Structures are given as structure tokens and as C-alpha cells.
Amino acid sequence: MAYFYRYLMTLRRQTLVHFLHKFKCVATRSLSSKSTSMSGGNVHKTAQEGFKQGDHYDKSRPSYSDELVTHVVSSLHKGDYKDTQYDIVELGAGTGLFTRKIMEKFKDMPKIRYLATEPSDEFLSVLKQRSPSVDTLICSATKLPFPENSVQNIICAQCFHWFANKESLTEIHRVLVPGGRLCKYRLFLPKHFFKKMNDAGEKLVEGVLTLYYDDTPRKINETWKNVFDNCSLFRCVERRYLAGIDGMKGDKDFVLNHFTSISVIARLDPRRKEEAVQKFRAVLDETFTDDVEINIPFKSDFYCTEKVIQ
Template sequence: MSMIRHRQTYFLFHSYKQIKNIRFTHPGIYWNMTEAVHDTAKSGFVDGENYDRFRPSYTDEVVKLISSIITETQTDKEDNVKYDCVELGAGTGKLTQKLIKELPKVEKYLATEPMDGFQKMLKQNCPGIDTQICTAEKIPVPSECVKTVLAAQCFHWFANTTSLDEINRILIPGGKFLMVWNNKDWKVPWVKDMEGILTRYYGDTPRAVSYQWKEVIEKCPHFRCVRHEILPGTLLKGCRNDVLGHFCSISVIASLDENEKLKVRSEMEAVMDKHSLAKGTDDITVPFNTELYVAEKLTNK
């Protein structure tokens, strides 16, 4: 029987809604193939090595849960299955490299990524798996040959009807679409102050915390929600420069010119001083929660 879990979701949703002065992309917006990657992502997601260094990974609990959903998705037409999982926007492989260690058939895993600089790191971090450069609007696999589609830290970038039509096309009947995000714990005062700096730069750049992706998926006639929960996330630890590196790896900051980046970094350092976050030590922690949303492809009657 399908189960929808909302542990902690109500609180987090309303916490995110309190973030002020954010304008979001209209639900269902679509870029053609030459514009399928948002401008901010084009300029902010270039340095794969930098992203890989400063972004958080995923807890063993989350990885095992995702692996179990993938392996438990069954079909009576196994001969038609080309991939157990197609990952969209795999980035540098932050989730991929942990997940493939849990899955029994790595040869049935395809990791896709639209940014060339990120795909190079993806191949380096996950040798031996199939990779493709593509967007979610045009996935290079046959129809109804994939058990699960996974989007970690990225569905908000392509939360539109064209992508969902394409995901529906490649999934087997009853297949699963898994969406995962590492979200910072905005209740922590210094993290909230950092968010205030970031917010000024977002404009119409898509954000997971807008929850417009949720509106889009729940209005889509191809899918129904079967699971939604908030799990304890990883604790990203590092020295002061590592923490600053993390916040500066966020797309809207990474895409700025060098002078503006220096200005932002100075403001972030002031926040850390205000909250007495130590200089030159390894005891600063950025807390995260991990949000998991699972949709099931509806079978045509």
C-alpha cells in the first residue's frame, strides 16, 4: 500500500516560505534544447572540481533507502528493461558514487549530466558506469525501458511539463521517479543570515525551497506521490575557508564576476565573525536535512 510520509515536512515547508524577497521561475517554464540549461546554471556550474570539493554528500541511511526503492521496483517485462536507474543531473557524482556501491547491477545504471565540466568529474568519481551528456527534456534511451529515474539536487532546475513527459516516456508502467535534495537547516541563526545574503542574488533562478517543483509534479497527470519525507542529513564540516567555499559554490554566487564574489565573501566573513565562528580551525558544521520525494508512474487503464 502506498505511504506518504510527512515527518518534519510541515515545519520545513513553512520555514522556507518565510524566506523573504525571492522571485521564482513560473511553474512549467520550458527552454528549448539550446536553452534547456538555465543561464545561472550555465555560468555557475562550470568548475566541477570546485563543486565536488565543497558540496555535501549523502548519509548512508539515505543511500540505502534510495537503493532499496530502486531494487524493489519490479516489472513482469524484465526483458524490456535497459536500465534499473537513469540519473538526471548527476553532477560530479556526489550521490552516484555512493549509490552504485549499494546496487547489485551497475551495468544497468546510466548517469546523465548536461554540463561538460561536471561530467568529467562524474567519470573520474564513478569509473565504469555509463554516462551521457543530455538534459531532462531529451533523454537518449528508448521508451518504457527504465525502472527508476533519479534526480538528486536538481529537479527544481527542470520542473516543467516537457521534462515530466520525457521522464514518463522512458519509465516502465509503475516505474518510480525519485527526487532528492540536501537542504540546509535554516533554523540555525548563522545559516539563516547567510541565506539573507544569497537571497539577494537569486532573482528568477529556480530554487528547491520555493516548492514550485512540488506544485508541478503534483499537477502532472502521469504521476502520483507515494512517499515524501525529511530525513536527517549530512553534517558538512570544515574550516572557515571550507565553509565559505561551500556557500560560494552555490550557482548564483559562482556565476558572479570576481569583484562581486569578493564582496559576497566579505559579507559572509562578517556573518561568521558576528556568530563567533572560529578562524582557521576544523570545527564549523553546516547542518543539512535530506528531502526525499517519490512519484510513481500511473498505469494507463
Template sequence: MTSPFSSKPIHEAAQRGYTSASDNYQRGRPEYPEALTAWMSGTLGVTAGSRVVDLGAGTGKFTKLLACTGAAVTAVEPVDAMRARLSESLPGVSALAGSAEAIPLADESVDLVICAQAFHWFANAQALVEMHRVLRPGGRLGLVWNVRDESHDWVAAITEIITPYEGDAPRFYTGKWKRPFEDQTLFGPLTRTVFPHSHVGSFDQVVIDRILSVSFIAALPQAEQRSIEQRLRALRDRFPELRAETIAFPYATEAWLAERLGAA
């Protein structure tokens, strides 16, 4: 059986922002810590031959990591520009148009569903039903986010600049993404593992490109984006570490796991 659902409209900030910012996304988004590979193989259970869906795969940042495990990876991404970038960089991976509410795969056809930097966009009951449908009994759902470490004053200053623009765009930090897991019987309890991480590169790469790739920033008119860029560059006058040739932008990588419950 295929999905009984139709795809929900993509949030405007994601559709507009990620369509226009796929280049910035590819350049500015951090990779994932090496320790996450051990988490995937040990805790999540990714092995060579595992049937894995990378849901909300974007440009393939996380897909690339999955492909290195030898798993049979299918990337599902609704934004055409992002999916095209993924197919260009990972021609051996099957990249399908689809969404969390309408995954173009058969019932119980995969061992694992993983959402990296994505689940907060489609955290709803319909998405959980659909993930449950495509997972085999006992299959697992993995959720991964690279989260800026705002215990550093200059990282907090960056957040202070961009937060007023977020509008109603879903955000990981609010914790609202956890609500669909409450009072449901499709998945077991969420468990969390945290890894320290950093994105090392030039100021333009790890700050400017990274922030301009944020969905609700990328969706703004060019004049407002330039204004935000100027404010970000001005932070180098306040924080000497941002004037270094190479910057290590601190993150915490949060990896969450839930197991599929019940029979089909």
C-alpha cells in the same frame, strides 16, 4: 523510440555557474546521509541490477552512492564540465550528454529515474513526459535534496547574504518545483521522507566552497564573488561556532517519491 523532444536551453545561472564552479562543487557540496541508502533500497526499490538513471548528475556526488548499490547506473548531465568531472571520478559509469527534456534512452528502458539536487532546474511538464517515457510501467521517480537547516541562526545569516543574488534562478525552497505534478496523470502522488544530516569539515570547505558552488553565485563576476566571500568570513566574528576547526553544517535531506502510472 527515442525522445521526441529537443533539449531546452540550460538556465544561464546553471550553465555559467556550474561550468566555472565544478571544483568548488566537488569540494563543497555535502555527501548524503547513510540513512538514504536504506530509503533507496526499501522505499524507492533500488536493487542490484536495477536500471537507474541519475538525471542531472552533476559531478557524480549522488551517482557514487547509486553505483555502490550494484544497480546499472546511467548518468545524464547537460553541463560538459560537470560531466567530465563525473567521468573522471567514476570511469565505470556510463555518463551521457542529455537533459530532462531529452533523455538519450529508449522507451521503458529503466526502472528508476532519480534527480538529486536537480529537479527544480527542470520542473516542467515536458520533463515529466520524458521521464514517464523512459520508465517502465510501475517504475519510480525519486527526487532528493540536501536542504540547509535555517533554524540555526548562522545558517539563516548565510542565506540572508546570498538570497539577493538569486534572480530568476529556480530554487527548491519556493516549492514551485511541485507544480508540474498538479493536474497530471503520468505519476502518482508525491510522498516525502526527511533525514537529518550534516556536512562536517573546515569552514572553508563547508561554508566558503559550498556557497561559492551555488549556481547564481558562481555565475557572478569574480569581484562580486570575493565580496560575498568576505561577508561570509565576517560571520565568524558574530558566531563563535564558525571559528571552530571543524564545523558540522546542518542539513535536512528530503527524499520524495512518485510512481509512474499507466501503460506505455
């Protein structure tokens, strides 16, 4: 009799968890459609102003290599936690460039509970158009609407520098299960790309961007790494450099479109944006002829951490 009672209670609990998960999926879709742009949490002003043209961003930004996506999936925490809400929560999913790549890996795994979150309504609307079957939610990394120990993995593609602070890490630590993984990855240009341009190529490109960056966080200065180094909530599992993509290529206008999708340029008023474009065009004109195809050889930087139980 006691065994039968325990069985009924276990079945009841599993049914409740399943119902809450389904209810959460419906609620997240509803919330996404009603929320205002960049709502909730501390979203940097540059991100608020620069991440509004979702279609332009989606067409002008690089995708991710199969090698990186495969490595991310293989690095995920795979514990057996029946009470969790999600296996994977993606922060700063943007227009879904990485979401689409990783969901291809999960197409034969329908039981994967995946949630794509993003503070920009404009970007998230593009993600939902491109990936209508993915559950989505508008939120920021400093205010995650999940219970404690309810998420197995949190992933961040090209976005962690925007919220690289103790407040976000504390919130992420709260919602992850014991041993849960926080994986971040970025794309970067190797030194040889600038050497192909000319000896001063890197300084020329950087000189134009520096005019507009002010206090905007940047991936390349690695201040995000200091946040991890000074935080006892996570331990580093692995850092690895992987191959990037091989399809980010086109003419000068193609490169300029990518340039204008960068947040600090996208946020400018029309006059200043045109000035920035002309400055960058001058750098390209100094290096490339009009008929050449320019290849932007992005590489991948993968960083995986694990929640430390306090």
C-alpha cells in the same frame, strides 16, 4: 516444432536486447567525450554559467547519508522488464556525489544497468574521473535519448528544481516503464542551524543569497511540488524526511568555499564574487570566532513518485 520456433525467437530477441544495451554503453561514452558543454534541451542560464568548476564543486558540496541512499534503493521499482535499456537513469548527476554513494550499494550487483546523465561536460568529466566504470551521457531532462518504456527508474539528487516543469515530467513519463519510479531528494538546513548562529542568522544568510538569485530556481521554495500537484502523469508514493550527513564541518574558509560553489555565486565575475564572499564572511564573523569548527547539519528530503498509465 512450434515450441522450438518460439524458443529461438525469444532467444534471438534477448540477444538483440543485450547487444543494443552494450552498444548503447559504448555510444554513451563516445557521445560524452564529443558533446559540447550544456548541450541539448533547456538548461537554465545560471546552471550553464555556474556549473563549470567541477573540482571545486565536488570538494565543497555535501555528500549523502547512508540512510538516504539505502532508502532510495529500497524504493526503486523492481519489475521484470527484459526489454528495458536501464534499471536506473540518474538525471543531473553533476560530479557524481550521489553516484558514488549509490554505486557502493550495487558493487555486489554487477547486472544493475545504471546510467549517469548530466548536461555539464565539466561536471561529467569529474564524475568519470571519480567513477570510471559508470556509463555516462550528456543530456538534459527535456530531451532523453531513450525509447518509450525503456527505463525502470529515474533518480534526481539535488537537481530536480532545475527542470521542474511539465515538459520534463512528460519526457520522463515517456521513457519510464509502467509503474516506473521517479525519485527526487534534496538536502536542506534545519531551522535550528540558524538559531545556533543568532536570532537573525537565517535572515542574514538569506539576505546575501537573495541579492544574486533573481529568477534562478531554488529548492527551498518548493515550486517543484506544485508541478507534481498539477500533473496527472505521476502519483506520490512517499515523502519522507531523513537524517543528513554529519561530516560537513570546518572553519570559516571551509564554509565560504561551500558558499562559492552555489551556482548563483559561482557564475559571478571575479569582482562581484569577491563582494559576495565579503558579505557572507561578515555574517560568519558576526556569529563565529576564527577558531571555532562550524558544523553544517544538512538533512534529507526524499520524494518518490510512480508513473501513472494514461
